[in-house]
Amino acid sequence: MRARVSKSIFYNQIGYLTGGEKRFWVQAREPQPFALRTQDGQAVFAGMTKPVGENWHAGDFSALRVPGTYALRVGASEVPVVIHRRAYRDVLEALVRFFDYQLCGAALPEGEAGPWAHGVCHASDAKVYGTDIAVRCQGGWHDAGDYGKYVVPAAKAVADLLLAHEYFAPALAHIRPMRAAHREPHLPPVLEVAREEVVWLLTMQDPATGGVYHKVTTPSFPPLDTRPEDDRAPLVLSPISYAATAAFCAVIAHAALVYRPFDPALSSACADAARRAHAWLGEHDMRPFRNPNGILTGEYGDAELRDEWLWALASMFRMTGDPAWASRCEPLLLLDLPWDLGWADVALYGVIEYLRAPSDAASSHVRDKVKARLIRELDVLAEMAESHPLGIPMRDDDWIWGSHMVLLNRAMAFLLAEGAGVSHPAAHTVAQRAADYLFGANPLGTCFVTGFGQHRVLHPHHRPSVADDVVDPVPGMVVGGPNRNLQDEVARAQLAGKPAMEAYLDHEASYSTNEVAIYWNSPAVFVMAGLHEARGK
Ligand SMILES: OC[C@H]1CNC[C@@H](O)[C@@H]1O[C@@H]1O[C@H](CO)[C@@H](O[C@@H]2O[C@H](CO)[C@@H](O)[C@H](O)[C@H]2O)[C@H](O)[C@H]1O
Ligand SMILES: [Ca+2]
Ligand SMILES: [Zn+2]
Numbered sequence: 001m002r003a004r005v006s007k008s009i010f011y012n013q014i015g016y017l018t019g020g021e022k023r024f025w026v027q028a029r030e031p032q033p034f035a036l037r038t039q040d041g042q043a044v045f046a047g048m049t050k051p052v053g054e055n056w057h058a059g060d061f062s063a064l065r066v067p068g069t070y071a072l073r074v075g076a077s078e079v080p081v082v083i084h085r086r087a088y089r090d091v092l093e094a095l096v097r098f099f100d101y102q103l104c105g106a107a108l109p110e111g112e113a114g115p116w117a118h119g120v121c122h123a124s125d126a127k128v129y130g131t132d133i134a135v136r137c138q139g140g141w142h143d144a145g146d147y148g149k150y151v152v153p154a155a156k157a158v159a160d161l162l163l164a165h166e167y168f169a170p171a172l173a174h175i176r177p178m179r180a181a182h183r184e185p186h187l188p189p190v191l192e193v194a195r196e197e198v199v200w201l202l203t204m205q206d207p208a209t210g211g212v213y214h215k216v217t218t219p220s221f222p223p224l225d226t227r228p229e230d231d232r233a234p235l236v237l238s239p240i241s242y243a244a245t246a247a248f249c250a251v252i253a254h255a256a257l258v259y260r261p262f263d264p265a266l267s268s269a270c271a272d273a274a275r276r277a278h279a280w281l282g283e284h285d286m287r288p289f290r291n292p293n294g295i296l297t298g299e300y301g302d303a304e305l306r307d308e309w310l311w312a313l314a315s316m317f318r319m320t321g322d323p324a325w326a327s328r329c330e331p332l333l334l335l336d337l338p339w340d341l342g343w344a345d346v347a348l349y350g351v352i353e354y355l356r357a358p359s360d361a362a363s364s365h366v367r368d369k370v371k372a373r374l375i376r377e378l379d380v381l382a383e384m385a386e387s388h389p390l391g392i393p394m395r396d397d398d399w400i401w402g403s404h405m406v407l408l409n410r411a412m413a414f415l416l417a418e419g420a421g422v423s424h425p426a427a428h429t430v431a432q433r434a435a436d437y438l439f440g441a442n443p444l445g446t447c448f449v450t451g452f453g454q455h456r457v458l459h460p461h462h463r464p465s466v467a468d469d470v471v472d473p474v475p476g477m478v479v480g481g482p483n484r485n486l487q488d489e490v491a492r493a494q495l496a497g498k499p500a501m502e503a504y505l506d507h508e509a510s511y512s513t514n515e516v517a518i519y520w521n522s523p524a525v526f527v528m529a530g531l532h533e534a535r536g537k
Helices: 089-101 110-116 151-172 189-203 242-259 264-282 306-320 323-333 347-356 364-386 403-419 427-438 463-467 489-494 518-535
Strands: 023-027 033-038 043-048 050-053 056-060 068-074 077-083 126-128 215-217
Touching (some): 023 077, 043 056, 089 110, 089 151, 089 189, 089 518, 151 403, 242 264, 242 347, 306 323, 306 347, 323 347, 323 364, 347 364, 364 403, 364 427
Antiparallel strands (some): 023 056, 050 056, 068 077
């Protein structure tokens, strides 16, 4: 009979990398003895937990480096622990295959998608808002738990996957995309997956002006129990926006560079599209996007657009290596913009593009100032992690809508900086703690990636998973996470008064804590690939 899995030991329920740091947490006021035994009962490690803040204690068994499955016991509680050099191999594949499950405009065959297969969806042309102009903008990925396709968050999701390939291709080589859903089997797997969204993004650019439509959605969200193929409301292209055009310019210039060795035709189409998008930026004001009348889907509004402009210029610089682009983006790099990897605050993408561009084409003075600020930014995050009981760079007011993206972006920032010549001693510890938290070392004892862990997420706010007749949700989806602002009805009804880190509900109606999104999975792909690469050896 399977041992009852305790809920009072908070640990990485997917596993620990052989060469990595290995910690678990318990809530206690005094040090607790703990021990690990092999499956045949042989004691192999023993220790005492140490206080790590508030009433949390941590036990460290990093010195145990023999792969295997062990029983970790603390007092009367016991949990199964896996140590393996490829502990994240399966979850990494599932995190990437999530994008294939989000594919739009084509049927997902059973041979590829198993029980989560579905028929063709959203295959009709879209109408440009307020006109009768029809545009073919099929393909790409559904954004999240809804079926909308939005350029701004798509740019983040694609950039993260392109960066994961550039930084950690060997760690991703084992991934099997849904081959039948793609047309480019010769590409490295994560580029084959991302290519679908790149090709869709190109359809979102207005050929006449170079501007990019903000999104393509039905006028409002369909009911939660609507299967993709049953969502037949007309598709509307919302107006061209500065945010979409700038984010498009940035990520499409990035794609032009990454696909150049594999797909020259796509690469040159991207380079041309990026140039036309940049030309549009030069002729238009930085006006924030607002949903037009009658369009009630996600807005992705953003009042600060200088960071998107920075990201676009820095990407053009790295794509061309032309010092003229360096001179254009350097003044923006010196502004006091928030350096982040979000869907709204994107400046850190520009910083990384700039530092990874040919250094001889840039100002060494600006490069030095940028590197110095980057180290200061990472020092702040490292101190935040140091003072958190679970070792994660999060403060109480960071538990917002999409808090898991906030955490993963911060871990990603350390690994991105490392690859741009700015190493920080806390980088891998922060990345490991983020993985430990996401995979179960959190006050709810929940593994926040569907289909994995001892205590799983079963009811994500994800229309395909709610509408199908399959009990288990689509696997490999990172849920949004605790949100102290209680921004949906069930959260308000059931989470009032909860500590910020516990304001989460595994309920299909809790879209502000339990939805999924392509740009919440994408930083997870980057971070887990980085850990796998560094510790999987
Ligand atoms: O829930 C995921 C997405 C599903 N598709 C429609 C999108 O509109 C939705 O995106 C989310 O839309 C939310 C509502 O607009 C966004 O929430 C806002 O996120 C902000 C932080 O990014 C918070 O400061 C703010 O309080 C909160 O309302 C959130 O970031 C963003 O991820
Ligand atoms: Ca912005
Ligand atoms: Zn669709």
